[in-house]
Amino acid sequence: MYRIGELASQCDIKADTLRFYEKHGLLAPSSRSESGYRLYTKEDAARLRFILRAKTVGFTLNEISELLSIELDKANWACADVKGMVDNKLEQVESKIIELTQFANSLQSLSNACCGGPDSAEHCSILEALESEDKQLNAKNEIAHKGHHHASK
Amino acid sequence: MYRIGELASQCDIKADTLRFYEKHGLLAPSSRSESGYRLYTKEDAARLRFILRAKTVGFTLNEISELLSIELDKANWACADVKGMVDNKLEQVESKIIELTQFANSLQSLSNACCGGPDSAEHCSILEALESEDKQLNAKNEIAHKGHHHASK
DNA sequence: CTTGACCTTAGATTAAACTCTAAGGTTTAT
DNA sequence: ATAAACCTTAGAGTTTAATCTAAGGTCAAG
Numbered sequence: 224m225y226r227i228g229e230l231a232s233q234c235d236i237k238a239d240t241l242r243f244y245e246k247h248g249l250l251a252p253s254s255r256s257e258s259g260y261r262l263y264t265k266e267d268a269a270r271l272r273f274i275l276r277a278k279t280v281g282f283t284l285n286e287i288s289e290l291l292s293i294e295l296d297k298a299n300w301a302c303a304d305v306k307g308m309v310d311n312k313l314e315q316v317e318s319k320i321i322e323l324t325q326f327a328n329s330l331q332s333l334s335n336a337c338c339g340g341p342d343s344a345e346h347c348s349i350l351e352a353l354e355s356e357d358k359q360l361n362a363k364n365e366i367a368h369k370g371h372h373h374a375s376k
Numbered sequence: 377m378y379r380i381g382e383l384a385s386q387c388d389i390k391a392d393t394l395r396f397y398e399k400h401g402l403l404a405p406s407s408r409s410e411s412g413y414r415l416y417t418k419e420d421a422a423r424l425r426f427i428l429r430a431k432t433v434g435f436t437l438n439e440i441s442e443l444l445s446i447e448l449d450k451a452n453w454a455c456a457d458v459k460g461m462v463d464n465k466l467e468q469v470e471s472k473i474i475e476l477t478q479f480a481n482s483l484q485s486l487s488n489a490c491c492g493g494p495d496s497a498e499h500c501s502i503l504e505a506l507e508s509e510d511k512q513l514n515a516k517n518e519i520a521h522k523g524h525h526h527a528s529k
Numbered sequence: 530c531t532t533g534a535c536c537t538t539a540g541a542t543t544a545a546a547c548t549c550t551a552a553g554g555t556t557t558a559t
Numbered sequence: 560a561t562a563a564a565c566c567t568t569a570g571a572g573t574t575t576a577a578t579c580t581a582a583g584g585t586c587a588a589g
Contacts, residue, residue, distance in 0.1 A: 239578055280476045281434030306490040313483040320476050323433045330466040337459040392548055
């Protein structure tokens with residue numbers, strides 16, 4: 224059982240942020256002490272790490288709470304509904320991975336093009352890298368769109 | 377050459393957002409028409425797509441402009457500086473990819489655990505998936521930390 | 530037995546990233 | 560030639576996600 228300050232410092236956030244998440248339905252402590260202190264379990268901590276990870280990869284708190292609501296409502300949902308919702312989110316995550324990978328490729332090719340020496344970087348342009356990335360992107364999209372429809376948003 | 381509204385609707389954003397990006401040094405049109413209209417080139421559009429992609433994968437506008445400043449200043453930087461900065465960002469991108477992949481694994485295992493039928497989802501818990509994900513995560517970190525130092529932040 | 534580091538609440542303030550409003554100039558379509 | 564649909568600026572308003580403030584209760588160490 225962690226108290227609010229312990230959990231906060233463990234996860235490198237403020238206690239305020241935990242109270243904020245609680246107020247907005249993302250994470251409530253499993254119990255309270257006699258004196259009313261919030262008491263977080265290991266499971267609460269796992270849930271928090273999930274929230275923080277989701278945030279760093281670009282999900283909004285609303286999207287995250289949508290995801291977590293699957294857990295809260297599980298008794299009231301049919302398994303098929305849950306699966307649908309999860310698969311939907313999974314598609315979003317996978318398209319983010321694709322974008323990030325393209326992003327990484329773009330940076331990698333810039334880094335590769337760069338001599339790394341003491342001379343001016345006149346000929347190391349991120350835009351040059353971007354342009355080649357866009358060409359790659361278009362090529363990949365053509366392949367991707369052959370196989371399956373991508374109905375995000 | 378695109379005018380502001382054309383580029384905006386092409387990229388599914390508001391013209392306001394383009395003016396905002398200009399004011400904050402992220403993207404200025406390459407030229408103006410006689411009457412003062414912003415005129416964006418294909419390269420400007422590529423830069424915009426880069427910005428938007430970076431945003432969807434969780435970079436802040438500040439981080440993005442730091443990235444793009446490499447391009448603007450390239451004549452004043454040594455190639456080694458550019459390479460260092462790019463490699464630094466690349467590390468951030470790669471750790472985001474790792475986090476997203478873990479995220480995707482977690483969702484995938486939830487989806488797999490789910491019978492997908494009309495029964496209650498009582499036993500399909502995202503937390504169950506998260507817990508196994510955390511175990512995986514710890515195992516992976518141990519492996520990852522053997523090979524190389526990870527100095528993010 | 531009190532000082533300092535915790536905890537509580539509710540509500541105000543901040544920062545980032547838009548988004549809109551006002552007041553007006555320009556261009557294209559009929 | 561005039562209305563609709565653009566464009567301009569400057570600045571105000573909104574949303575999201577915290578972060579801080581005020582006013583006070585609790586606890587462990589000296």
